[in-house]
Amino acid sequence: MARKTKAEAEATRESILDAAEKMFFEQGVSRTSLEQIARAAGVTRGAIYWHFRNKQALFEAMLGRVRNPMEARLADLLEQQRSIDALRDICVDSLRQLATSEHHFRVFSILFLRTESDTGLAAQEEISGRSVQLLQQYFGIPAVRNTLAADITPELAALALNSHFVGIYFQWLKTPDHWNLVEQAPALVDIIFRGLQRR
Amino acid sequence: MARKTKAEAEATRESILDAAEKMFFEQGVSRTSLEQIARAAGVTRGAIYWHFRNKQALFEAMLGRVRNPMEARLADLLEQQRSIDALRDICVDSLRQLATSEHHFRVFSILFLRTESDTGLAAQEEISGRSVQLLQQYFGIPAVRNTLAADITPELAALALNSHFVGIYFQWLKTPDHWNLVEQAPALVDIIFRGLQRR
DNA sequence: GCATACATACAACCATGTATGTATTTTTAT
DNA sequence: ATAAAAATACATACATGGTTGTATGTATGC
Incomplete structure (x- = not known):
């Protein structure tokens, strides 16, 4: 076949990534062959x-397209020393984004449910690890820390919030049609915040 | 090789399941071959x-050895209409069991992190689905429901508690050496309960 | 004219599943 | 009770396909 122009080449690269995302989501990472991805993208394995370089590199490139949506906003939260209500908004938005963006839905579904590879775990760690770091620092701000319940350290608060979050992600991704995440998001977030804050 | 006695045959069956559990945990389900499991068990693929019948059946049998530790106690909780403090104890114990029983640790690690198969997801659903059902019914008991915060329905309470739990499981299984689950368990459980209960 | 962006062809390897062999155990018939 | 028959609990051998990686071809953009 003929050589493509640079822009066209970049387009096929993207379509390969799209196809990989789709197939990994539908069949799981290990059970989809490069041949299947190629067919879905309308190209050959060549x-x-x-x-x-190989399937592994393709997988990583595919993951690389999604950045943790919370991270930038958490950094801003910390820098601007915003109120805890702002954090609550970030949390609600983050859940809603998972439920409304097909792209995020698929990639996180792959990360949580459709891969057993170590790089998948590493990617998870990279994503949630930084968030926990930022949350810890944020809860360490005296004005914020004072709002926490008596025996809750910043570390514990960050851990609990993150775990709660991951649990919601995980549970909903398993059965997205079973309940409405967009509707329930505020209530679910309120519950954990009520648990963290002093009464 | 010679035929074994019935008891011996049952013993090799168990050793195969043990080996499968070990290898699935170490390498992930899809990347361990039956040959590897056989070697680890000291037998052949025969x-x-x-x-x-095949790898799938072996995987299911391996999962079948672990019963949801919470389920029986939740059923009792519901039947005896015990207090919410009893539920809190169950939750703490459940977390502690994950951290102290190597067997539970491995199997849940496989379920959450080391499989991308649909049967893995189905098993998760079967395990956590029933718990959520029981929790819903429990939170529906008037005396219990009255202790919940104003706008929290039994369904939401069960969902939130279960998600929080799954999140803790998931996070800790990823990095079990990073923090001490046994120590933190009571505090983590207290947080979600404070969030659920009225102040 | 040379590097590019692929398609095509080829080699090699696992992993699976099944078929077969076999030494015992267990059962059955006498 | 004992010998023959049958079933058991595997090990071994083999056939197959699917997947990966690489080597090569080739038309075309630059």
């Missing part, structure tokens, strides 16, 4: 091996 | 195919 194209995949041209753009990516 | 023995595996004698006791199990």
Whole structure:
């Protein structure tokens, strides 16, 4: 086949990534072959091996397209020393984004449910690890810490909030049609915040 | 090789399941071959195919050895209409069991992190689904429901508690050496209960 | 004219599943 | 009770396909 222009090449690269995302989501990472991805992208394996070293590299590139949506906002929260209500908004928005963005839905579904690879775990760690760090620092701000219940350290608060969050992600991704995350998000977030704050 | 006695056969069956649990935990389900499991069990693939129809059946049998530790106690909780403090004890114990029983640790680690199969998800659903059902019914008991915060329905309470729990499981299984689950368990449980109960 | 962006062809390897062999155990018939 | 028959609990051998990686071809953009 003929050589493509630079822009066209970049387009096929993206379509390969799209196809990988789709197939990984539908079948799981280990059970989808490069041949299947190639077919879904309308190319052959040759194209995949041209753009990516192997399946592993393709997988990582696919994950790399999604950035943790919370992270930037958490950094801003910390820097601006915003109120805890602002954090609550971030949390609600984050849950809603998972439920409304097909792209995020698929990638996080792959990360949580459709991969057993170590790089998948590493990616999870990279994503949630930084968030926990930022949350810890935020809860350490005296004005914020004072609002926490008596025996809750910043570390514990960050851990609990993050775990609660991951649990909601996880549970909902398993059965997204079973309950409405967008509707329940505020109530679910309120519960954990009530648990963290002093009464 | 010679035929074994009935008891011996049952022993090799168990050793195969043990080996599968070990290898699935260490390498993930899809990346461990039956050959590896056989070697780890000190037998050949012939023995595996004698006791199990295929890898899938072996995987299910391996999962079948662990029953949800919470379920029986939740049923009792509901039947005896015990106080919410009893539920809190169950939750703490459940977390502690994960951290102290190597067997539970491995199997849940496989379920949450080391499989991408649909049967893995189905098993998760079966395990946590019933718990949520029981929790819903329990929170529906008037005396219990009255202790919940104003706008929290029994369904929401069960969902939130279960999600919080799953999140803790998930986070800790990823990095079990990073923090001490046994120590933190009571505090983590207290947080979610404070969030659920009226102040 | 040379590097590019693929398609095509080829080699090699696991992993699975099944078929077969076999030494015992267990059962059955006498 | 004992010998023959049958079933058991595997090990071994083999056939197959699916997947990966690489090597090569090739038309075209630059």
